[in-house]
Amino acid sequence: MVRDYSQFLPLSHRDGGSSSPVTPLQALGWQPFFSQQIGIEDFDATPPVRVVQVHRNALHVLGDSIDTTLPPRQDVTVGDWLLLDRTRPHCSRVLNRSSLIKRRAPGTGRDEQLIAANIDTAFIVSSCNQDFNVPRFERYIALAFEARITPVIVLTKADQVADPQTYLDAARTISDTVEAVALDARGDEPQSVLAAWCKPGKTVAFLGSSGVGKSTLANALLNSQTIDTQEIREDDSKGRHTTTRRELHSMPNGCMILDTPGMRELQLTDAEAGIDDVFADIQQLSLGCRFKDCKHDTEPGCAVAQAIEQGAIDASRLARWHKLKAENAFNSASLAERRSRDKAFGKMVRGVKKLKESRR
Ligand SMILES: Nc1nc2c(ncn2[C@@H]2O[C@H](COP(=O)(O)OP(=O)(O)OP(=O)(O)O)[C@@H](O)[C@H]2O)c(=O)[nH]1
């Protein structure tokens, strides 16, 4: 039976009000979405724990008065909630995720690599200078939408430009549904400007290129220098040593911050819906195209082309849409190809096994 047992949690703040005390589980990001998946009997027998660090040889998990490690699993990533099976820890059940960031595994082998789970808000970070790049924003926002995460544009180094408002205005044209803020990432500003998203029980993450201020922002929110100092050395896929961090940090108010540089190299894969969400204007216009499968290229009766002629949307925006769609199609197709190849290979192996058995 699946019911919401959140009311049985100690000190529960059922109204979700931020003034209520935060339970130990809520401070780890526990939400009704998760409690709805489990019965009260599960709660006692297999208490929920969250994966706060992923090491090569272990998963570090925390729960209500629980602080332990589990064997690593490919189907578990940082941010995941597990129902801890103390007798068979490796069999702990993974709760359904409210959001999931994944990417194509580097090299051959597994198709997908889980990057992070159960993030509420992704701050898409860029500085107010040469890093400011609309296509990059659109790509990250599509990724966030696809992963079911709320994107928020954060423009750093506002103190270094004469008119940050120009950058803000440009950022705000990207999507009607994505908010944008500009700030100096050093000092107290992040705490107040990002407060609306960094609430107790929430989990936030930073996406963006190197050097835009992600660590600076995280440290400002954590009120410490934690992020720069807690690095974990791990092997990457090629057996080289790289410095990676995949962990959740707690803000003093009970919000969690995910720190994982793996999100930098994210590619668009199977992100069709996410792209359509970013380009909702083109999506809407395409309903008026003569052909249902109009590519808004050279087709007659294209409502998008007409909107460009009339100056309602920018030709460059359509060009960027084409480019993202192409990137996504390319990445997704090669994944699909690999999948079917793996399937064919599996079939061949099974066939050979059968043949061998029949000859015995
Ligand atoms: N003036 C100013 N400097 C900033 C701001 N944000 C970041 N910086 C500086 O920019 C540099 C890079 O910032 P980081 O926080 O390390 O950037 P990052 O995005 O975490 O970079 P990676 O760890 O490589 O991904 C540091 O020297 C920061 O002090 C800002 O808003 N204003």
Ligand SMILES: [Zn+2]
């Ligand atoms: Zn069209």
